[in-house]
Amino acid sequence: MAAVIEIEGLRKEYRLRHGKRVNAVDGLDLSVPEGGVFGFLGPNGSGKTTTIRCMLGLVSATSGTTSVLGLPTPAELSTVIPRVGSIVETPAMFPTMTARENLELLGAVDGIGKKRVIQSLEKVGLGDRADHKVRTYSLGMRQRLGLAAALLKDPALLVLDEPANGLDPAGIREIRELLRQMGSEGRTVFVSSHLLTEVEQICDRVAIIDRGKLVLTGRVDEVLAEASRPSLLVGIEDLSTSAGVLQRAGLSVEVEGAFLRVAIPAADAAKVTKLLADAGLYLNELRSESVSLEELFLSITAHEEEQL
Amino acid sequence: MKFLKLTIVEMRRALHRRLVRWMIFIALVGCTGVGIMLFITSRNPVKFAHDTGHPAHMANWWISGSDGESFLTPSAVFLVIGAVICGASVIGAEWKAGTITTMLTWVPSRLRLHGARTLSAAILSFAIGFVLEAMFLASSIPAIIVHGDTVGVDASWWGALLLAMLRISFITMLVTVLAVSVATIGRNTSAALVALATWALVIERLIAGFWPKYARFMIAENVSIVVPWAEGRNFEFERPPIVALLTLVVYLIPVVVAATFIFARRDVATT
Numbered sequence: 001m002a003a004v005i006e007i008e009g010l011r012k013e014y015r016l017r018h019g020k021r022v023n024a025v026d027g028l029d030l031s032v033p034e035g036g037v038f039g040f041l042g043p044n045g046s047g048k049t050t051t052i053r054c055m056l057g058l059v060s061a062t063s064g065t066t067s068v069l070g071l072p073t074p075a076e077l078s079t080v081i082p083r084v085g086s087i088v089e090t091p092a093m094f095p096t097m098t099a100r101e102n103l104e105l106l107g108a109v110d111g112i113g114k115k116r117v118i119q120s121l122e123k124v125g126l127g128d129r130a131d132h133k134v135r136t137y138s139l140g141m142r143q144r145l146g147l148a149a150a151l152l153k154d155p156a157l158l159v160l161d162e163p164a165n166g167l168d169p170a171g172i173r174e175i176r177e178l179l180r181q182m183g184s185e186g187r188t189v190f191v192s193s194h195l196l197t198e199v200e201q202i203c204d205r206v207a208i209i210d211r212g213k214l215v216l217t218g219r220v221d222e223v224l225a226e227a228s229r230p231s232l233l234v235g236i237e238d239l240s241t242s243a244g245v246l247q248r249a250g251l252s253v254e255v256e257g258a259f260l261r262v263a264i265p266a267a268d269a270a271k272v273t274k275l276l277a278d279a280g281l282y283l284n285e286l287r288s289e290s291v292s293l294e295e296l297f298l299s300i301t302a303h304e305e306e307q308l
Numbered sequence: 309m310k311f312l313k314l315t316i317v318e319m320r321r322a323l324h325r326r327l328v329r330w331m332i333f334i335a336l337v338g339c340t341g342v343g344i345m346l347f348i349t350s351r352n353p354v355k356f357a358h359d360t361g362h363p364a365h366m367a368n369w370w371i372s373g374s375d376g377e378s379f380l381t382p383s384a385v386f387l388v389i390g391a392v393i394c395g396a397s398v399i400g401a402e403w404k405a406g407t408i409t410t411m412l413t414w415v416p417s418r419l420r421l422h423g424a425r426t427l428s429a430a431i432l433s434f435a436i437g438f439v440l441e442a443m444f445l446a447s448s449i450p451a452i453i454v455h456g457d458t459v460g461v462d463a464s465w466w467g468a469l470l471l472a473m474l475r476i477s478f479i480t481m482l483v484t485v486l487a488v489s490v491a492t493i494g495r496n497t498s499a500a501l502v503a504l505a506t507w508a509l510v511i512e513r514l515i516a517g518f519w520p521k522y523a524r525f526m527i528a529e530n531v532s533i534v535v536p537w538a539e540g541r542n543f544e545f546e547r548p549p550i551v552a553l554l555t556l557v558v559y560l561i562p563v564v565v566a567a568t569f570i571f572a573r574r575d576v577a578t579t
Contacts, residue, residue, distance in 0.1 A: 111313070
């Protein structure tokens with residue numbers, strides 16, 4: 001699978017006012033394959049937005065290389081940008097213009113017609129507010145307008161920095177559906193977000209960065225499977241007798257509250273139920289223990305706050 | 309072709325700025341007020357007959373070779389002030405609102421974007437300056453028709469008036485480009501206005517006051533020579549208008565180059 005975004009050894013150093021230097025991105029390597037939705041996660045200040053800005057030529061990298069759609073950036077940005085729709089942080093539009101005027105103006109730069117403007121606005125649910133001034137829009141509506149602007153180019157790659165910022169639950173759901181649809185249409189959607197539950201639901205692959213470095217990347221299901229301990233939680237009344245039965249069968253068992261944690265893959269759950277039933281013990285509850293993306297994220301990005 | 313499209317887009321965006329619209333509106337209200345005042349002051353035939361500089365005597369719109377005595381001349385001061393405010397604001401607001409990031413994700417060539425923005429500001433200020441001058445002059449037409457006269461108005465006078473209007477528009481354009489460039493360097497409207505005001509009202513006046521021989525190089529003095537296209541007889545020096553004009557252009561070039569270089573190189577790290 002070809003990579004639409006390729007980042008190698010990316011480093012961006014900022015000089016602070018008192019002369020100290022800080023690495024916003026510190027030797028980041030990242031490869032984003034073509035198609036689907038790719039989640040780019042990291043805590044605040046981990047370098048997500050700086051990485052996106054480097055990719056799009058808004059800031060210059062201190063060292064390292066970035067390529068987008070197979071072409072090096074920023075050198076080939078003029079060729080790349082017409083095929084990339086993007087939102088960087090809060091999308092900024094011209095407040096005294098209507099949504100339609102805003103998109104028509106942006107479209108005019110690339111020779112995009114008015115019909116596409118309306119299609120983009122309708123796609124994000126702003127069709128009936130197209131002729132309202134942007135200054136009357138809520139944050140969520142501005143976010144959608146930013147997305148409409150990004151879609152206007154009919155891009156092969158969408159780069160979205162926190163696209164769900166300011167959206168209400170219904171709005172988040174709409175954006176989720178929209179991104180899923182974009183991903184299934186053959187485009188690549190590169191989305192950075194804090195909303196890990198959302199990311200888990202829509203992304204095919206994820207990368208987690210922390211302090212400017214890549215910590216983990218891969219398919220969401222693989223990443224979660226790798227992080228999860230293959231275990232079952234068994235809810236049963238007589239914990240000690242049940243633990244003895246299972247241990248005698250060679251299983252590793254721990255008591256955890258009102259449950260037994262049995263180190264066995266979920267696929268082998270029948271073995272546990274049979275052993276207990278044979279001993280005249282009947283369970284109340286049986287569930288596999290899984291790790292959510294949020295738990296995984298928090299566990300790998302948890303560290304002491306450091307003074308810069 | 310793409311540059312032309314972008315320039316048109318930038319012009320439309322600049323015209324959408326509320327401040328720009330307000331400034332034009334205020335200028336038009338000012339013109340109307342001047343027109344009413346001129347009509348009233350020209351009503352008294354005795355006073356009017358003695359007021360030889362009154363613009364209801366149409367020839368006073370522009371007196372060739374004069375240093376600031378023509379009716380048109382004060383319009384240059386207001387246009388220059390308006391040009392500085394609007395030029396700085398159009399750029400400063402872009403940085404404040406973060407629309408610069410939006411534009412750069414559509415137009416990755418910073419040189420092209422900056423060029424288009426500067427050119428659009430130059431074209432607009434020239435055109436708006438010219439139209440407002442015409443409106444300013446036109447404000448005295450009712451007074452001319454009812455009470456005034458057109459003695460001395462001939463083809464050569466119209467030619468001289470047109471050239472004077474074009475010169476003032478040109479000065480307005482230069483000042484706008486200067487304001488745009490300084491605001492691009494500072495990424496902020498207030499910073500640009502303070503820098504330009506400090507230069508024009510403090511530094512230049514101090515230099516002209518303490519070292520009069522350098523006054524000939526000051527922006528204000530050179531503008532005062534270019535507008536009437538006269539040798540600057542009101543000053544302690546004489547300076548040909550074409551030299552004054554070139555001086556202004558020479559002032560502008562390094563600022564424009566610096567702004568272009570800085571815009572092309574500096575990170576756009578915040579919205």
